[in-house]
Amino acid sequence: MAIGDKVELSSWEKLGNFFRGRSVWMMWYCTGCGAIEMPPTMTSRFDMERLGMGPMATPRQADILLVTGYLSVKTLRRVIYSYEQMQDPKYIIAFGACAVNGGIYFDSYSTINKLDDYLPVDMYIAGCMPRPEAIMNAFNDLQEKIRNNEVDGWKRYKKNYDQYKKNQLKAVGEVYVHDEFHE
Amino acid sequence: MEVNKLKEVKLFLGPQHPGMHGNYSVHMYVDGDIIKKARPMPGMLHRGFEKLMERKLWMSNMAIIPRICVIEPDINEMVYAMGVEALAGVEVPEKATWIRMMILEMARVATHLFALGGIGGPTGLYTSMYWAVAERDLILDLFEKLTGARVYHIFIVPGGVRKDLPEGFKTQLGTYLESLEKKLPEYQELLLKHPIIHTRSKDNILLPAEVVHELGVTGIGMRSATGKAYDLRKVKPYAFYDQVEFEVPTATYSDALTRIHLKFQEIQQSIRILKQIIEKMPDEGPVKAPIGTGNALKLRVPAGMVYTAVESTRGEYGYFIVSNGKEKPYRIAVRGASYPQGLLGIERYLPGHRIDDAPLWMDTMGVCSPEIDR
């Protein structure tokens, strides 16, 4: 399924999209330095809540995963774990240049370069780091896309699960770490 | 051992946990609600900065160094510039030094405001968080006006600063400081004098002086426990900190409340310093000394090694720079200010506290994950 392929929806799904497009909860996970612009976006200056967005404590409750900037391998494992714990439909917004192609960390041995190899990204925000206005804009766009049924990252992830898993394994070696190495 | 295992529960504080600011994890072994054993788990933000910096030119490193500490990026630029200047033997022009100080102090106010707002998270006083972060945003606006960026400014460069102040900046800063001073009592009422904050943080999360020395904690933690003005700005003045009047708030009994109070007082002192800077800064003068000859990208710093440190909001923040006389640094090691409390401190002194206190512990001790992970 290519990005943006429209599928006919049942009226229940349409109703669902109506609500999902107006109320989006994000997961409270500061994966990288882009997270420093989240508090201003959340708080009184930019007031994300007026768009129906809010932070949620756990992946089960959340709708979007914000990948705020670069991802180290260690974090990538945990992000994948969290993403798989989230409930459908779920979306990913990736922040900043680092998530697109590695950014200034293109030659770092511990950060990945292409996030969409491992997880289905629904929206990228350019910049280093993206300003709150850009973040708000992205959220607005995402909501509109959800309402128009144009985001299908979670479906793609399900469909191409093997491919994603292969990429993940290549980059991180082991997705679920079962060795208590620090003990 | 088997019996003991039954009594303990392993809980994870972070990385994806609302009580954890930043991508950092603490594995806690809990009996009831008392933490019996704690293990820090850094490295989620590890980017290999020390390696990356060796691969870049002396000047192009400016692009990445602010990213080591996300909350207070300017200190990185300052430390790096100080180190390069020390190795290259460059004198910084007077006005540039004042501007550097101004940036550092603005960053300090912003960071402390952020941290004070952050106290709202673990204690549940979200209103203070909303207010303080919005307040900090106004400083970021000033930064944007000055440097063109909100967070990573890259304004302090070896040899001085990038540009002169924009027109009317001093007045704007002055006006902002006035308004901030007027608002500070509000925060005091809301946060520092709140009886429930007192019940939660008074006599809680102690940091005795012996622990400070054992771990090597610096900054507010050290000053609140020892009662001495152990502040690099006083002990080993860099820039023109010896030319401005300010006090270093100290205390002899370090509980969470004291440390919150000290943070607040440091904001007041920074405002005082900023006012003096506005007054004393010369209007005219160069803001950048020539460093090296010709193309800045071909800058070669004389061989040698130097350790430079500044006082960040969390303590001594230093770079150890080694040059072998080539275009690129040979080795740069970063001393994150929260390294001692964020790793050994968690291992040794988080146990014994309650789960309820763990996030507050992290906040008031000033654990900042990006500078630990680098």
Add this chain to the structure above:
Amino acid sequence: MTFQNFLNAFLFVLAAFAFQTSITGINRKVMARLQKRRGPRWYQQFLDIFKALSKSSISHGWVYDFGVIMALGGIMATVIFIPVADFRAFPNTDNIFIISYVLAVGMLGMAMSASGSGNPWASIGVGRALTNMLAYEVPFMVVVVTMIFGFKTASVGEIAGIQQGLGIFGWNLFRMPLGAIVGFISLQGMLGKKPFDSFIAPAEIASGPMVEYGGKHLGMLFILHDLSTFIEVSLIVNLFLGGGATFLEFGIKYFVVYTLANLVSGISPRFKIDQAVVFYYKFPLLASIVQGFIVIFTGWGVTKWL
């Protein structure tokens, strides 16, 4: 128990849900104003709930599902018992003890489901929630006993009716001022508002019992929360503010009480759970017992009044 009763009850539950959810939405705006921002749309709470219901969700075994259903069922039953103005879905069921104990079914179901998820954070949260209940409920119930003694009835509707008959100064808010203060402090705990919300404290235990809930379970939990808020605030309005002769009067009083609780919550950090227990067992408990003695021995507020 006719069909009409059941229809009424069903509509009443729906109305209570719609009413409380709107109020919650408006209060999110009020809270936003306190925090110097605009706040969400007033109907955002509806969107949130329906969104959550529309999502997929996971289950950790049958008790995880059953607990939620039991909780929501119990709370809905409790809503049916609540008298509003002169409306009773079923006659003679507004006994205060029935209401407060059926309410506990909801709590138990919720706690069971949360523990059933097997998450340690959830268990900690549940433990705290039950401790919190022990803290706020006892002073409140002592006041309630005083009231039952004074009014010779345990029916919430009748207690409200008696107050209405005496004009504005007939409200228990004025007749039993100490008791009313205790009632309002207890309300703060019942609603799980700060400073007594340590059982869902996100920063400490990652939202506690709710930690594993997502999708429709979470949606039902939100409905449950709104309905139990309706029950608790209605109790306070009926017991201390004389209920309402009309729905409108009731609604206004309700809004005032809830907003007040919300504002207090907005400027309070949270107590640790043992601090909350100590807090409730100091002033509120003492005040409630003093109020009890005043009413029982002097009759002030019941037999002797202005």
Add this chain to the structure above:
Amino acid sequence: MNLLSILAVLIVGGLAAYLLSKANKLLGAITTILTTVLSFVMLFGIKDQIGSTETFLYFNFQLTEIGWYFAFVLSLTYGMSAFYNVCYKDKFMYPNSYAMLYILSLGGSLGLFFAKDFITFFVFWELVVWTSAFIIPLGKSRRASFIYYVVSSIGSMATLFAIMWIYKLTGTMMIKEALMSVDLNFWPSVILFMTFILSGLTKIGIFPFHVWLPLAHGSAPHTFSPILSGGLVKLGAYVAYLSVAVFPSYEIFGEGWMYRGIPLPIYFLMVLGAISIIIGTVMAIKQDDAKKLLAFSSVANGGYILIGILMMDEITFAGGLLHLFAHAVASATAFLTITAVAYRTGTTKISELGGMIHRMPITYTVYLISIISMAGIPPMAGFVSKWLILQGLASKGLIIIAFAAFFGSIGSFMYVFRPLAAVFLGQLAPKHENLKEAPIMMLIPMILMTIITLTVGVVPKLVLNFIVDVQAEAGIKVVSMTGGALDVFNGYLDATRVFVIFGFGFLIALVLFLLMPKTRSVSLMDTYTSAEFIYTPELLHYAHDFYAPFERLYKNHPSTLKLYERASLKLKEIGLFVDYAFMNQRPATSIMWILIIVTIVTIGGAF
């Protein structure tokens, strides 16, 4: 068929069980079931013979309403618990003696309830004490049995003293006549009252005599703990009833100081009951052994029952008696489920268990319903009884007692929930992966008891009818009911209606749940861990120190048991001193001391 035949069945059955057990353990166990269940069934056969008297040898019996009610409750719990003997027959050290003592203790209890004169009363009382004192050490600890025996004998001695005194005053041994014709001044009658009720207090485990209960419950054989909690402690309530209702306490004490219509000595006992509620609650909250936890809950519930019985009005009294039934059933059921878990896992420690629901779902459901009843949540029997007690307390305006009642009631959510969360819910320990549901012989009584709890909770009239008879017999106003609903002057409770509305709410929720998208089942380990990976599954079950912050508030509480131990040490010291000073090896010293004392006494007498 008369009451003698029931007693005969039990006595003969007991001896038969002993002999049959010798031959075949299973036969003995089945005999216990047959005899106890038979006695329960036979009780309904003699319900219409109330008031009849029987004499056998020197024993006089009379069937009273109250005696019948107590016999009904006890034989129910005995009968139900007896099913467990089949499964446990191989685990007992002496299955034959256990079978005999088990039946005889029921026989003793029933004889006690039917006793017409004090001699019979006392003989059967001792029969119960001795049989149970022999059963308890079959479990884990002799010390428990010892303490149980000491506390019981204190009560017995006090009661014996009171009986003698009464006999001296009235010249008759017939319980009713003697108690009703006691004519004393205020203070002597208080002392008589207190000494007589003392044995009741010790049995029901009222503060400060509650020390034996958790020890005995905790270390009795797993199959006998339900009996102790659901049956034997209720004997105390019977004595309390005798001393309050048959002994005209309200009239005699009415001359003294009254507090809200309650005479001071009775109010004093109610305060003791209130203290028991609070102590039982807070101690139950901190127990790690599920059986001890339930034992302390029995202490707390004993407080409710005592308060209810002491009130002697139409509401609270009915509540107390109904609570006696509700708690007996619920508590016995809870013990039975814990026993079933112990049968499968070999432990009753809460922190060692977890996730049992995935292996024993029926046991879980039974436990759930029993604790709903114990916590007094509708629609179970426990709610109706607690509702009555609370309404009664509110009607009298007894704020302090009401405070304790609420504390115990809400505290009970805390302690009953703990085994629920930690034993049945939560993570399944890896070593319990291969468990099975409890055997069928255990499931039968559990399910029957659950049905009883639920039925009585929905239609409380079934048991309240008996209580109305008791109230009529005791000569107080009966609790008023219209149709199936309780209609007391300050409240109205139609339990059936509450149940129907609850069912309606549940139905709406169920429909809502089913309408929404389907759920996906995931394993228990696939859970929120702050995005970290689980390395040690066995460390993910939160069970130990569940209420740690709350427990810490009373961590350094004084303990009654320790106080007694300290007192006994002091007593020993005095004894040693006496021994040393007077009774040493040199006769001359002893003679000297004796002479001195005699001289002093003589001189003192001369003055």
Add this chain to the structure above:
Amino acid sequence: MMNSMNNLKEQLKAHYKIAAFEEPTKMQLAFNVEPDKTLDVLAYLKSIGYGQLSLLTCIDWIEIEEFQLVYILFNWDNGIHLLVRTSIDRNNPKFRTIEHIYPGVKYYERDVHEFFGVEFEGNEDSYKHLFLELWEADCPLKKDFDPLEFSTNRYGNRKYETNFPRKVGGE
């Protein structure tokens, strides 16, 4: 201040025969110590007020096959930073822990072990990974480790097409 610096120099000279001092910047003193004397020197320095270990780091002098360990000490009372340097063999990187002198060094040693492979005897936890998880490649901060190559091999690089489609997926 300069006075205390000179005092220090003289004392070090007298006690440990250290002669070569550098002053990289004001109030900073750098000197080399023999590996076997390092612990003594550090213990001595701690006893005279250099109570804080600001940093322990390592420099990989690949050309002369040496690791140089640098202990940066600080005295809060006189504001002097000391750079105590000692060299160990690069091919057999072993050194002793100074945890008994500066307890705070524990995690710095783990850090150096992780990035350079230096083993600190006596530090029990030093073999455990700290920042890197499941790391199999060579120690990344060694000079012969090429991060770009590693990154390209492991994580790939994005290939950009020159003609982006105007509308995404609009065919």
